Amino acid sequence: FTPAGVGTQVADGGLPWRYDGSGGVAVASPPKEVRTFDGTEYVLERGIRTDYALVRAAKGDRHGNLVFRRSARNFNPLAATAGRITVAEVEELVEPGELDPDSVHLPGIFVQRVLPLTPGQAADKEIERRTVSE
Known part of the structure; x- marks a missing residue:
């Protein structure tokens, strides 16, 4: 409300x-x-519910616990909680228990699929552009 x-x-x-x-x-x-x-x-304003949520995390385990880096923390956790099915691309897949529980930004209960990226895929971030002034 x-x-x-x-x-x-x-x-x-x-x-x-x-x-x-x-x-x-x-x-x-x-x-x-x-x-x-x-x-x-x-x-009464109802929450947004999407069919799919696609997020990208710096680290994650196979249970879907995710850690985001820098500004990815702003909207990725919110987008993940809005999806009926959340698919997470993970740059670095670690074993369950390796993530410090205090550093987890999104618990695995919100993630249905985890897609580990290869090092080449993890390095390729087409959406990011570096701009510098002279």
Whole structure:
């Protein structure tokens, strides 16, 4: 529940979800549940659920316990928890028990598949670009 959106079309419904061929609204959003807690109204916003989540971890074990490096920690754990099936690419696959429990960023309960990468695949990070100014 969140106070954001109370009294707007987000809560009341009617936002266009799909348009018809002539530009009119074919499907509009339904109204959302609104509750009052301690005198303040809140709108029920459901969590995002995806069919698949694809994440890449620096280290992991075959049970799916993952350790992310640097900024990969920002959204990979959240994306993994949103997926019905989470597939993790792991740059370095270690044996269960080798990861310090305090260093695990995502427990294996959220991961259904672990794909170990070869050293060549782990080094190839096409999405990363290094830019430096002169």
